[in-house]
Amino acid sequence: MRIVQIIDSLETGGAERMAVNYANALSEKIEFSGLITSRKEGLLLNQIDKDVSYLFLKKKKKIDFGAVFRLRNYLKNNNIDIIHAHSSSFFIAVLVKIILPKIKIIWHDHYGISQDLSSRKNISLKVSSLFFTGIISVNSDLKNWAKFYLLCSNIIYLPNFILDSSFSNEKLSLNGFESKRIICVANLRLQKNHILLIDAANVLKDKFPDWTFHLFGKDFNDSYSHQLKKKVNDLQLQNTVYFYGTTNNISSSLLQCQIGVLPSVSEGLPLAILEYGLNRLPVIATNVGEISKIISSEKEGVIIESNNLNALVAAIEKLIESEKYRNEIGLNLYNKVQKDFSAKTIVSNYLLWLKSLITFTA
Template sequence: MRIIQIIDSLEVGGAEKMAVNYANALSKKIEFSGLIATRKQGLLLEQINNNVDYLFLNKKKQIDFKSIFQLRNYVKNNKVDFIHAHSSSFFIAVLVKLTFFKVKIIWHDHYGISQDLKSRKNLSLKFGSLFFTGIISVNSALKNWAQDYLWCKKVIYLPNFIESNVNLNTEISLKGLDGKRIVCVANLRPQKNHELLINTASIIRNKFPDWTFHLIGKDFEDIHSYELKRKVEDLKLTENVFFYGTINNIPSVLKQSEIAVLPSLSEGLPLALLEYGLYEMPVVAANVGEISKIITSEKTGLIVPSNDLEQFTKAIQKLIEDRIYRKAIGLELNKVIKLNYSEESVIEKYISWFNSLINFTI
């Protein structure tokens, strides 16, 4: 089987990371695994395995004929069976299929605001779905939405998975005291609810002044980012809350931290939570998206109502005060991740599903 992954950029993000994970995992299992970045490269370029065939299109506009035909030639010359298009990259995949109908498209839906799918409308995606052979959804709500809204009958739910053997040379040094760090891995977007985390930090600082909060994720340098940093200054938290921007080596960050948090207002199946579990982190998370399917009891972590400052703060305080409990739930979460969200378990289902589609025509 010959499969390529297509993603708009290789900047650090959930969909981008999963495109790399799939390309790397498949390179060990199938005849040909390729990865195409259409618009922009980024830090994830360092994580692509040597046996993955990589192409950067440097696409300049929405309909870029040079990129379309470059991709078409790549697909044809490498005898690609499936284009696995992640998120908005479905558009160029459809344009290629219109010029080379033999290739099949699988679209991967990574949409992160799964609490409000009723208002999710996308006419270009709906039209494009006429040309999809199949759809992968990262949670059950997205699967139901695809079956109801899009014109493609073959829809499967496959959870995100973690690639555990990534070798990265860049070590990150976090501020604060060893053994007293709380980390949040999430890009600075409103739905990630860093405002709640900063308010929590203000309360925690009064009781546990040595504990610090470390915010890892892309800084879009927009109004939202400005307001978050202004809030840190207004609350006099500049020695307690630190922003790092995009960091490639998340394992290095987690190994230096004691507690991991996700205060999000909305999520799908967050890759950060899987990374937390892989590195045995005790977790406090908001009860959104698929998080409660991973943290099913207080034996594997603490989940609290979304945007509840009091409960979120109490949960973090509980972990600060009980080191033995922290260790125990980190180990239990690690078992859950390895059993259900490992590369091997997901890729086995993925390849089996693709085999069932190899002779399917739209």
């Protein structure tokens, strides 16, 4: 098979990282693996494997015929069979299929606000789904939504998977005391609920003054970002809570931390939890999205209800006070991630599904 991934940008979001993960993993499994970014490059450009063919379309507007024809030429020149379109990149994939009708489109739904799908309406996506050969949903709720709302019957649930993210020589030295760091990897968006984590840091600072919180993720410099930083200043937590923005080598930072936290109010299947697990970190996460499928028992991590400050504080306190407990659940989560969320397992299922679709539609 000859497959290309297409994504709007290469910034450090979950959908973007999965596009890179698929391209890299497939480069060892199929005849041709490519990656196309339509609108914007970013830090993830440095994580593309040398065996992956890469194209930047330089798309300037929603309907950019120059970008469409550049995409068409690339697909024709490389004899591509399948476009694997992530998130909103389905639109340019459909435009090019009108010109190259033999091309098959797989759409990958990474929608992160899966707690309120009843209000998710997208007419252009619904019409475009007539052109899809198949749909991949990253959680069960999204799969059910696609069955109900979209016009494509070939829908599969495939969880996200993790690859070794040590693609960079960048080594970031974290603030705070060694062996007393708590990390949160999440772009600065409202749904990630960093406010709850800052409130927890404020409650814990007197009892555990040496422990610090380290927040990694894209800073959009918007009202939410300003609110977070103002809160840190107002509570005088400048030496307790640190913001780092994005990094090209999160593994280097994870190795310097002892606890991983994700306090989101809404999620799909977050890569951050898988990254924590791959680095043997004990995890505290909220019971949203598919997180309970990763952390399915208290032996693999601590699940709390969202927006529950007391529960978050108690969970952090318990992990701080017992290194033995931290090591046990960190190891158990590592084993779970390796078993159920490895590239080998999920990419094998993906390729079997694609082969069945191609045979069915041939």
